[in-house]
Amino acid sequence: MLLFVLRRILLGLLIVLLAVTTLYCLVQAAPGNPIDILLGPRGSPAMKAALEARLGLDQPLPVQIVKFFGSLLEGDLGLDIKTKRPVAELVLERLPKTIALLAASLLFASALGIPLGCFAATHRDSIADRIVGVASVSVISIPPLIIAIYGLLLFAAWLKWLPAVGAGDRGDLADQIYHLVLPTLAVALNWIGYVARLVRASMLEILNEDYIRNARAFGLGEGRVVFRYALRIAVAPTVTVLGIGVGYMLGSAIFAEIVFARPGIGKLIYDALLVRNYPVIMGSVLASTVILVVATTVSDILNALIDPRIRQGQEA
Amino acid sequence: MNETPLLEVGELALSYAGVPALHGVSFRVGRGRVAGIVGESGSGKSTLGAAILRLLPPSARVTGGNIRFDGRDLLALSPGEMRALRGTRVSFISQDPLRALIPTLSIGRQMSDIQYRRSGGRQRKRRRAAEMLERVGVPEPEQRLRAYPHELSGGQRQRVSIAMAMMMRPDLLIADEPTTALDATLEAQIVTLLRELQAEAGCAMIFVTHDLGLLPELCDEVVVMERGEVRETGPVGRVLNAPASDYTRMLVRCDPARVAEKTRRLPTRSGSWKASDPPWLGPPERIRRGEPPVLAVEGLEVTFRRRSWLRGALGTRGDFVVRAVRGASFRVEQGETVAIVGESGSGKTTIARSIVGLQKSERGSIAVGGTDVTGLPPRALKALRRKVAMMFQDPVGSLSPRFRVGRLVTEPMVIHGIPTRDRRGEAVRLLDLVGLDASFADRYPHELSGGQARRVGVARALSSSPELVVADEPTAGLDLSIQGELLNLLAEIQESIGLAILIITHNLAVVRHISDRTIVMHRGEFVEQGTTETLFRSPRHEYTRRLLAASRHEPGESQVKASARTGDLDGETP
Ligand SMILES: Nc1ncnc2c1ncn2[C@@H]1O[C@H](COP(=O)(O)OP(=O)(O)O)[C@@H](O)[C@H]1O
Ligand SMILES: [Mg+2]
Numbered sequence A: 001m002l003l004f005v006l007r008r009i010l011l012g013l014l015i016v017l018l019a020v021t022t023l024y025c026l027v028q029a030a031p032g033n034p035i036d037i038l039l040g041p042r043g044s045p046a047m048k049a050a051l052e053a054r055l056g057l058d059q060p061l062p063v064q065i066v067k068f069f070g071s072l073l074e075g076d077l078g079l080d081i082k083t084k085r086p087v088a089e090l091v092l093e094r095l096p097k098t099i100a101l102l103a104a105s106l107l108f109a110s111a112l113g114i115p116l117g118c119f120a121a122t123h124r125d126s127i128a129d130r131i132v133g134v135a136s137v138s139v140i141s142i143p144p145l146i147i148a149i150y151g152l153l154l155f156a157a158w159l160k161w162l163p164a165v166g167a168g169d170r171g172d173l174a175d176q177i178y179h180l181v182l183p184t185l186a187v188a189l190n191w192i193g194y195v196a197r198l199v200r201a202s203m204l205e206i207l208n209e210d211y212i213r214n215a216r217a218f219g220l221g222e223g224r225v226v227f228r229y230a231l232r233i234a235v236a237p238t239v240t241v242l243g244i245g246v247g248y249m250l251g252s253a254i255f256a257e258i259v260f261a262r263p264g265i266g267k268l269i270y271d272a273l274l275v276r277n278y279p280v281i282m283g284s285v286l287a288s289t290v291i292l293v294v295a296t297t298v299s300d301i302l303n304a305l306i307d308p309r310i311r312q313g314q315e316a
Numbered sequence B: 001m002n003e004t005p006l007l008e009v010g011e012l013a014l015s016y017a018g019v020p021a022l023h024g025v026s027f028r029v030g031r032g033r034v035a036g037i038v039g040e041s042g043s044g045k046s047t048l049g050a051a052i053l054r055l056l057p058p059s060a061r062v063t064g065g066n067i068r069f070d071g072r073d074l075l076a077l078s079p080g081e082m083r084a085l086r087g088t089r090v091s092f093i094s095q096d097p098l099r100a101l102i103p104t105l106s107i108g109r110q111m112s113d114i115q116y117r118r119s120g121g122r123q124r125k126r127r128r129a130a131e132m133l134e135r136v137g138v139p140e141p142e143q144r145l146r147a148y149p150h151e152l153s154g155g156q157r158q159r160v161s162i163a164m165a166m167m168m169r170p171d172l173l174i175a176d177e178p179t180t181a182l183d184a185t186l187e188a189q190i191v192t193l194l195r196e197l198q199a200e201a202g203c204a205m206i207f208v209t210h211d212l213g214l215l216p217e218l219c220d221e222v223v224v225m226e227r228g229e230v231r232e233t234g235p236v237g238r239v240l241n242a243p244a245s246d247y248t249r250m251l252v253r254c255d256p257a258r259v260a261e262k263t264r265r266l267p268t269r270s271g272s273w274k275a276s277d278p279p280w281l282g283p284p285e286r287i288r289r290g291e292p293p294v295l296a297v298e299g300l301e302v303t304f305r306r307r308s309w310l311r312g313a314l315g316t317r318g319d320f321v322v323r324a325v326r327g328a329s330f331r332v333e334q335g336e337t338v339a340i341v342g343e344s345g346s347g348k349t350t351i352a353r354s355i356v357g358l359q360k361s362e363r364g365s366i367a368v369g370g371t372d373v374t375g376l377p378p379r380a381l382k383a384l385r386r387k388v389a390m391m392f393q394d395p396v397g398s399l400s401p402r403f404r405v406g407r408l409v410t411e412p413m414v415i416h417g418i419p420t421r422d423r424r425g426e427a428v429r430l431l432d433l434v435g436l437d438a439s440f441a442d443r444y445p446h447e448l449s450g451g452q453a454r455r456v457g458v459a460r461a462l463s464s465s466p467e468l469v470v471a472d473e474p475t476a477g478l479d480l481s482i483q484g485e486l487l488n489l490l491a492e493i494q495e496s497i498g499l500a501i502l503i504i505t506h507n508l509a510v511v512r513h514i515s516d517r518t519i520v521m522h523r524g525e526f527v528e529q530g531t532t533e534t535l536f537r538s539p540r541h542e543y544t545r546r547l548l549a550a551s552r553h554e555p556g557e558s559q560v561k562a563s564a565r566t567g568d569l570d571g572e573t574p
Helices: A002-029 A032-040 A045-055 A061-075 A085-123 A127-140 A142-158 A173-207 A210-217 A222-259 A267-274 A278-306 B045-051 B079-085 B108-112 B124-136 B141-146 B154-166 B182-200 B212-218 B235-240 B244-252 B309-313 B348-355 B377-383 B405-415 B423-433 B440-443 B452-460 B480-497 B510-516 B534-537 B542-550 B559-566
Strands: B007-016 B019-030 B032-040 B060-069 B090-094 B171-176 B204-209 B221-226 B229-235 B295-304 B322-333 B337-341 B363-368 B388-391 B468-472 B500-505 B517-522 B525-531
Touching: A002 A061, A002 A278, A002 B090, A032 B405, A045 B235, A061 B221, A061 B452, A085 A173, A085 A222, A085 A267, A085 A278, A085 B517, A085 B559, A127 A173, A142 A173, A142 A222, A173 A222, A173 B440, A210 A222, A210 B090, A222 A267, A222 A278, A267 A278, A267 B510, A267 B517, A278 B045, B007 B045, B019 B045, B019 B229, B032 B212, B045 B090, B045 B141, B045 B171, B045 B204, B045 B295, B079 B363, B090 B440, B090 B452, B108 B154, B124 B154, B124 B229, B154 B182, B182 B204, B182 B212, B182 B542, B204 B212, B212 B235, B221 B235, B221 B244, B229 B235, B229 B244, B244 B480, B322 B348, B322 B363, B322 B525, B322 B542, B337 B348, B337 B510, B348 B468, B388 B452, B405 B423, B405 B440, B405 B452, B423 B440, B452 B468, B452 B480, B480 B500, B500 B510, B510 B534, B525 B542
Parallel strands: B032 B204, B032 B221, B090 B171, B171 B204, B337 B500, B337 B517, B388 B468, B468 B500
Antiparallel strands: B007 B019, B007 B060, B221 B229, B295 B322, B295 B363, B517 B525
16 A cells, blocks of 8 residues: 555656646747746846846757756745735645635535536436436536636625635635635536536446445345445546546636635636746646646545555556 | 255246346345356356345346345335445445446445445545455555556456445455456456455355356356256256256356366267267368468567657656567467467567557567568568458357448458459358358358357368468357367368467467467566477476466366466556
8 A cells, every 4th residue: 555655656746747847838938938928028138147147048949958856855835026026925825725616616516526426326217316317517617717607796795695706814714614615516517517426426336336236135224235334436437537526626616716806826826927027927838737646646646545455556 | 054044046037128037037146155057157146146136137027036135125125224235234246347347436436435334434435445455465555546447457446346245344245256367377366355345244145157167266156147047956066077967968068177188079959979989189181380380470579659649748757668579489280279378468479469460569470481581572462361360259249230241251351452353252162161150241240150250260261261260269258168169160260271279268268279389478588488288298487387276277187276286477458
């Protein structure tokens, strides 16, 4: 098990390395650059050269990348081109907001999706199963942005049940959770549907397996057979999908953070992109890559906990 | 015998989503008696077993009849009452040991869980589990309790299933083809074990099988089923020796182990073969011993290495090496049939894969038509590879279900770059060769019956006009009548186009009839090879003797009597 975890962490680091390198190249290749934006149309070539040298943009790309990783190891992500604040500080300040949003979404999606899928599978072809089926498909097909905007209009602007913008007062947990409700709904609603469909499908498959019939033939109760045996095996694919799904959720989180003016990583990326603020883009993308890698690593480790075959490096 | 029987099934009728699967099935099982249920696949044997336990899939509906167990009507019990019977009074062993146990829980956990009705703490339950494992012949039971199912071999997993089924000392044990997925030596051991346990516990047993040979070993009575109906019931000796129904007669006739004389044409369901026909061995000129032979293998060695880079880097342990084939040498002449026999894990399939180029060999040479193919550049190799075709165990199931048969059959021609102007014409010609008419070209694989699917597999193997067909377990999982058809088909094609065949199998009853020469393999080594007659009549190697003894090679000889002589075969590898 330890070996497995070690291996997954090593792999995770490798992925971060690759992703950051790729991104560095992509950002630089995109049209527009921060020098022009910072200096405006009247910047002289001499000023440009000086600024380029200061930002390290005059060096060949590979050198820039190596330097970037070098300073990364020291926890230095460079300075925000506009405000001159250290990017690391900026990212760390925003990160908890996004992580809270993602964690709440994951929790919400699985807390509702897994029981719903399980219920639908054990009551196959019943009216309840059909309702869950139709509901999940409809929920899957609404884009998160629409949910965010309509949620805002309905619950915040019209009914005034929930706050419209911001992340809540610092130090006031209840207020923060209160502010989290609508963004979480926007990010997670799709996923409730996905998770319910997925769990239902794999439950149906597992409940059909010989070993489940055999467990029943030993006189074991339905509760144990369905929840302790079948469900445990059936959630494994869902855990994997949710791990990868964090990437998609990050995408939705950007929308949600823009709509609800939540100061998270997504909003940071968006604002930085508009002005080609390289250090901030790199810093925040690095942070989101790390989130993604951590999520997939955790999901792999969870899977290994569920299934000894994965733990021992065999395919399941 | 005026007491009520333990189990009495009366006029049971059942359907799956409206399609009838059982039509008025009636039989009874007395206390402490063993009833065999025999029939070909799809005849409803498993359905019947599941119906008794009331563990049918949701689409199944009982449409009539009753099941009385110890005087109680099982179909009228509440789910709770039914559950109280399961495991304690009626228990179950399923067919495929690889799918029988929960893959994510340790053996010990599963064996403790099923004792939930018993008193005692965790330790006591584990101790009971270990004792039971010991009883069914699982070595080092304490350690095995900590293992997960995938860490045990198929035979061991089946022993665990048996231990679990017998742990609560049931009155009735239902065993649904418990040995079908195992090879002959393991089968003999499991049958012996079941018989011992049944006698010890004095329980009744329903033993489901499609293998007639097992019936006399275990059963008192036999129920013969076909297409959801009972064709015949009666004492085992009477049913097998003087069958009353045509169907039972057909089954008995099709069992190659019951055909005394060597013959290359096996009896089939529809065939006109009669026991009085002279044995038919094919024209003697069929085999042409020429130089070079179709296939000559010299000193072949194949080694598997499982390398773990991290383990290597940390230096904790070296590579895990399995020497699957250790110096194999043999040849196959034109038009000859050669069989390689041995238990699963003995390296048979590895040899087959090496010959068709799916497996790299460590040392040795493989010459096809006189040219060594082991060191050949890919282009030259391609032309030679055409001469050797592989026929897979499940020829159609392993192919894309989205293509029609016509396309599947001619696919190897495309792979080998054989120019064809008329692919459809070729497909029809190949289908004709295997006795299927042109309309089959437009079918999809799922529209074929088991026998038809095998024929398509043969056609596919023949499509590159090979000189040698390598058939890996061609009879595995086949009903006796279809098995006979398939093997006769291969023999006919062999004569008409002068094909050589290399058969990899553990079905010795079949090998005895159809192969000219036989090679016995054990743990990666050839322990004996010779003409089939000599090898079966006077085996020289100890292992060959044990293998033959375990496989009922003589008609009428009791298998278990034979396997009592075999001692414990320990060839099992997890
Ligand atoms: N779950 C199922 N759904 C629909 N049909 C089934 C199902 N299981 C079995 N059948 C059908 O019932 C018949 C009997 O099958 P089965 O009891 O498995 O036979 P056997 O065990 O003798 O091979 C077959 O025609 C099979 O196709
Ligand atoms: Mg069956």
